[in-house]
Amino acid sequence: MIETIATRPYDDQKPGTSGLRKKVPHFKQPHYVHNFLQATFDTVGRGDLETLVIGGDGRYFNRDVVAIAIRMAAANGYGRVIVGQGGILSTPAASNLIRKRGAAGGIILSASHNPGGPNGDFGIKYNIENGGPAPERITSAIYEKTRSIERFRIFSAPAPEFDAVGEHRLGDMVVEVVDPVSDYADLMEELFDFPKIRALIDGGFTLRFDAMHAVTGPYATEILENRLGAAKGSVVNAVPMEDFGGGHPDPNAVHAANLIAAMMSEDGPDFGAASDGDGDRNLIVGKGIVVTPSDSLAVLAANAHLAPAYRQGIAGVARSMPTSQAVDRVADKLGIKTFETPTGWKYFGNLLDAGKVTICGEESAGTGSDHVREKDGVWAVLLWLNILAERRESVRGIVEGHWSEFGRTFYQRHDFEEVDSDKAEGLMESLRDRLASMAGQRFGSLVVSEADDFSYKDPIDGSVATGQGVRIVFSGGGRIVFRLSGTGTAGATLRVYIERYESNPDRHGDAPGEALAELISIADSVGEIRRRTGRTEPDVIT
Template sequence: MNQVATRPYADQKPGTSGLRKKVRVFQQEHYAANFIQAVFDVVEGKAGAALVIGGDGRFYNREVIQTAIRMAAANGFARVIVGRGGILSTPAASHLIRLRKALGGLVLSASHNPGGPDEDFGIKYNVSNGGPAPEKLTDAIYARTREIDRLLIADAPDVDLDRDGESRVGDMVVEVVDPVADYAELMERLFDFAAIREMIAGGFRIRFDAMHAVTGPYAREIFRRLGAREDSVVNGTPLPDFGGHHPDPNLVHAKALYDEMMGEGAPDFGAASDGDGDRNLIIGKGMFVSPSDSLAVLAANAHLAPAYQGGIAGIARSMPTSQAADRVAEALGIGLYETPTGWKFFGNLLDAGLVTICGEESAGTGSNHVREKDGVWAVLLWLNVLAKRRVSVAEILRDHWARFGRNYYARHDYEALAVDAANQVMDGLRARLGGLAGTRANGLAVAGADDFEYLDPTDQSLSRNQGLRVRFDDGSRIVFRLSGTGTEGATLRVYLERYEPAGGDLGMDVGTALQPLIAAAEELAGIARITGRARPDVVT
C-alpha cells in the first residue's frame, strides 16, 4: 500500500446525483482519487466488505475504475465486483449491490450528459440498499474533500476488465462479472415474459433506441429472450462519446425515434434510455407519452405485472412532477408522497414499504425492485401492460385521461446560464413569494406561493429550498428550480402544469394549453429580461 500526498480541491460538492464535472476537471492530478478517498474515509465498515464498481462506458471510465480498484484494496475492502468492460447500468449496479450484499458501490456516470474528452464525467456513491447516498453522507464526503491530504492506493498493475473471473490486487479479490445476466434474470421474475413474447410473435413491433449508451447490451439480451426482431434495438453499442450525441431520452435528443414513431409504417412501440440506463422515453405509434403521464399510467396498471399483482403500497413523485399520479393514488386509496428532486429521497420511502412505484418528470421511473430509477424496467412494464390489455399506447392514454382527467404539462430548460443571472431570477422571485397570494399573473389568480421543503416521514430529516411553487386558483401551477445535474453555468428549469378534468377538452395541443402559464411565468420571474434568453433551450 502506498500513501500519496495530495491537496484538497474546493469544488467537490456532490449534486443531486454525485459529483459531475467536465472530463478535463477530473483529469487534474488526484481529482478523481481525492473524491474516492473522501468516500472511503467517511464510509464505515470497509474491512472485509464488498464494493461494486461500474459505469456507463463514457470516456475516462476505465481509467477511473482502475484507480478505484487500487484504492479499494488499500482501504481495506475484501472484494470488488466490477462489470465486464467497466460497464454497469445504474439500475443494474443498484441490483448488484443488493444481490451481493455489498457495502455500497461507485457508479461512474454523468447520466444523460454528453460524453467524450471535452464533455462530462461523474462519480456517485450508492449505499448498501442500492440507492444514492443520502444528504447526510454526501455532506460528510464534501467536508472530507475540503481537508483531505493523503490518498491510500495499492501499487498494482491494471486489472483485465474484459475477461470474467477473479484476480487479486494485494489481499483483495477483484471479480469481473457479466453486467447483464443478473439484471435480466430479475426482469424475468418481475414481468410476464410469456405474455410479451406472445404479443411480439403476433407481429407487435418495437423500436428501442439505446443512444449508443449503456442499455444497448441489456436491451439486446432481454429482447432476444422476448423473441423480438434483431432490429428492435438501434444504436445498441455503448461508445465513449455516445456517438457524438447527447444521450438524453427527450424529444430533442431522440428526435429520430420520435420522427419514426410519428411517420408512416411506424412500429407499435418506441422507447429510449439514457447514458447510464436510469431514464426512459415512451412513444406509441403517433403518440408521445409525457414522463409524468407515464408514471401515472404505470401506477394505475401495475397490477397487470406478476410482481405487482397484489397491488402497490403507495406512489412517490418529485415535487416538480405533474400531479397526475396523485389522482391515481386517490382512486386506489393509497399514499402519495411528494419529495424533492433526486432519487435518494425515494430510498427511505421504499425501504419503509410506504411506496412501491416512484417517478420524476425528468424521465425517471422505478419501483421497489432496486433503489434507482430504471429505464429498461419502465419499458418492460409498458410492454407487460400492452400485452395484457391488447390496445395501443394511444388508447391507453385516452382511457386514462377519460378516467382521471389530463394534466397538461411541460418543462422549459434554460441551460448554461450565467450563474449570477440564474440566481437573480430565483432570488428576485423568492423575495416576492410571500406577497403573491391574491395577485394576478397574466390574468391568472395566484392562490399561493412557497419555497418547497420536505420533511421525510421516516427519519424526520428536513430538506429546504427545493423549488419555488406558484399555485393558481384553477389548480394550475408553475415551479421554478435550479438544476444540480449540469457541469457548466446554471440550468434553470420552469415546470408548467394545467389540469383539465375528465369530460373537459382532453385533446388540446400541449403548447397551446400551457400558453397562459408560459406568459405568467415570464411576468413573474422576468427570465428573458434578466438572462437575455427569449426562449428555453429545451422543452420536454
Template structure:
C-alpha cells in the first residue's frame, strides 16, 4: 500500500451542529474539504486498528465521498470498515450495526431531511461505540483537531466497488460490504409482534408509507409488504435517489403534502406514515388526523407495555426542550422519570446507556427507544401498528382517548427560514438579556410566569450545556420556546415552538393555530420577531 500525504490547513466553518457537519454539496465537494474534515475526525479518535461502520442515505456525492473516506481510513490504520451495499445504510440501521458488531464507531453520510442533488446539501457525522452521535466532548476534540490540521493521508490505490456483499482489501484494511436491511429487520422482529400486525392487515387494515425517494424505501418494502403482507404499492416512492426525486425528504405536512392530503380524505387508508432522507424521522397519520410528534411520543409511552419488546414497562421518558410536555404527563402517571434535554439526539445517549429512560423523542419528528442510540422512523411506525393491532381501534380513536385521559397539548412549530445570521443573533441576544425582567410582564392577553435561557446538566456524567434556547412560560399553562436551528446550511433559521395545554374535560377539537393564538401574539411581542426578521408570518408551520 502506497500512502500519499497532502498538505492542508484549517477550514473555516468545520464545526458540526446538532447532528454532524452539514454544508452544501458545492462546499463539501471542494478540493480537500471532505478530506480535511475526515482526517480531523480520525485524528480525534485513535484510528489504528479500529473497526468502523459506514453508510449513508444515497444522496448526491455519497459514492465519491465514501471512496475518499475509505482511502483515508486505510492510510490511517483502520483495520475494518463495515459498509452497506451500494453505500446505503439508514441512520438507525447504522447505529444497530455499530452496537451489534462491537465497532469503535461509525461514519454516517447524510444531511437527514435536507434536500439533495448537486445543488442540495451533504453531511458527515461521527457516531461513537454505543451507536449514538458523538457527544460534545468528542465533537469538541474533532473541532480542536480541525483547527490545527496540517495534512491528510490517503492511499494511492482506488477504493473498491461497493455493489456486492463481500469482503475486499484496500491495503491492510478489510472492507466488508453487507446487506443494509437484514440485521435491522431481524432486530424489529425481536421487538414487535409481527403475527398480530399480519393478522390486522389480512383482516383489511390498509396503510400507506411514503419513503420520500430516500433510504427507508428498501427497509419499509421488506417489512411492511414482504413480512407483514401489506399489498404491493403500500410503500410509495420506495427507490432511493440522489436528489430524493427532486423533493425535500422531510416528513411533515408541508413536504409530504400528497400523503397528508390523502390521509384527510374520507376514503383514506387506515394508517399513513413517512420517513426522511436517512430514515431517522417519522410522520404519523390516521384517516382524518395528523399526529404531532410530541403527541406520538406520549401515546407510545402510554401504550408501550402492549408491545413485546417493552412488555415489562419503561424506565423513563426523555424529550428535547422544544417538545411539548405531553410525555411528562404520561411519565408522571406511570411513576417513571421524565427528562427535558437540549435539542440533539446525542443528549439522550447517557440516559439510555444508564437505563434511566426507555423512550425518547423530539418535536422535529424524531422518536426512538433503547434498541439503538438514534431516532428511528420505521421503528416508530411499527410501534404504532403493533399498538393498533392490540387496541383494535383507529388512529383517531387512540389519540382522542389519550386526550380524554391526559388532556391535549396544542402544539406547533413556526420556522422563519433564511434570515440573516446577524439579525437572528441580535434577536436572541436581546431576548436573553431581557429574561430577568420578563416574569410578571403582560404580553398581549397573557402574563409571563417564567423566563429562562435553558441550561442542561447531564444527570449521568454531570456535564453542563448552556445557551440551549429560551423558554417562556405563561399563565394558563402556555409555553413558547425559541432557538436557532443547527441543521440548516443557508443563513439562519429561527424556530419558535408554541404550546397550550387543554386539560381533560375541556375542548380538544379546536383548530391548532386558533388554540395557540394568544401565545403566538405574546411571543411575537416579547421577541420582536417582525422587527428583527422583517417577517409578518413564518415560512413553514408544522
C-alpha cells in the first residue's frame, strides 16, 4: 500500500558540486532523507514503469537510505529498481549500470572522499539518464521543491532484502539485486589490453592498490588479482567498512601516507595506486615519485592511444578550470581542442555526449573518459597499467619523459578546511572587489597580466555558470586560483591552486614547494588568508 505522509520543509537542502552532503546526524532528522528524495522524484519526471539504479559506497547509513529509496521509488511509479548487492555500487559502476540498462537515472549515496561513521559524512545525489550527475538546472529545481514540500509518498511494506543477487517485488515494482562488480569489470576488459597487462605482471611487475576500506576493494580485487593475476594481497584495505576502518578515504599524500612510504622504499612495488570512498578518484605513485593529478591527466591524454579503446585517437580533452594547464599542451600537440569548465563532473557531460571530448580530468584526483559519465579511479589505474605494459618504462621514466617533451607545470593545491563560512565568503568578496584594478600590479618579481572571476558558457546547451573561482594570471605563465569547495559538510573549504610552467629541463627536478615559493607567498598576501582566517598554513597540500 502507498502512504502519503505529511512533512515540513528544511531550509538547507541545496545540493552542492556533488549532491547533498551533511553529517550523518543531520540526515537522521525526521523525514530529512524522505523530503530530499521526494523533491528529486517530483523534479526529474519519468514515464510510467521506468528503471532506477540505487546504490552507494557502503558508508554508515547507506543501507538505511537504500531501503528508504526502494520504498519511495515503488510509491512514485518506478517499474524496476536495480540495486547493488548489499546496497553497494561504486559511482562509476552506477553510471555504467544506468547507461547499460537504459535507466531513467540513479540515486547514488556517497560523500565521496569524506570520512564516514556515525558522526561522519553522508550524501545523496541524482544521476540522469546519461549516467552523469544532474546538471544545475535540475539540482536547482530539486532545491526549490525542498523549500515547499508538504508530503512524501512511500510504500508501507518494508523493502526486500538486498544481500543476495536475485529479483523480488514490492507492490508492482521489481527489485533486482545485482552483483555490483561484474558489469563494471567486463567493461574494463573491453577497454584495455588485459592480456598485455597480465603479461607485464607475470613478468615480475609488482603493484599495490590501497582501497582505503572503501568501495573499490571488491572491484580492484576482482580486476587486479583475479583477472590480471596480481599477487594475492596486492589490494590492501580491501574490505569496505562503514567507517572506512577509522580512516579518511581521500587518496592524497596525507591520507595515503602508508602507500606512499612503501613506494618510496627501495624494495617497494613498481606501481602504487589508491582510490577514494566511492571509487571515482585516484592516486598514482611510482617508485620514488608521486604523480600529481594534473600531470596524470596530461600523461594519460598523451598516451591513451596505447589502449585498445582509444587507438583511433581522442576527440578532445576537458579539464576543470583549477586543474593545471599541462593537458592543454598535450592537446595542442595532438591538434585537438581543450575545454575549460567549472569544477564538477556534471559540466563534462554535455561535451562527452556531443563527442567533443574523450578524456576529462579534475585536479582533485578525478580522471575519466567517455566510457561512463563519472570520473573513474579504477579506470585511471588500468589505463596507467596499459601504458606501462606497452612502454615497458617505469612510472618515473614516463613522467620525466613527458616533462622533457612538453615542459613541467609545477602545481600545488592548498586546502584550508572548515574555515568559518562568513570569513571565507568575505575573503572571496574582497578578491572580487579588487579584480578590476589588479591587472598590471607587481607582486615581488611577478606582474599580473589578467585577473577575473571565472564564468562558463556551455558550448552545447548555452547554459551559463558564474562565480566559479577567482583567477590571477601572471606574465610568464604563473597562476593562482581561489575558490570555495562545494564538497565539505562543515564550514567552508578554501582551496588555493598555484601553478608555474617551466620549459627549462634543468629545472624540472626542483621541488614543487621551492619552484612555487614566490607564488605561495603572493597567494597569502593577495588573498589575505592569514589576516582573514587566522590560518598560517593549509591543512592539506596536494
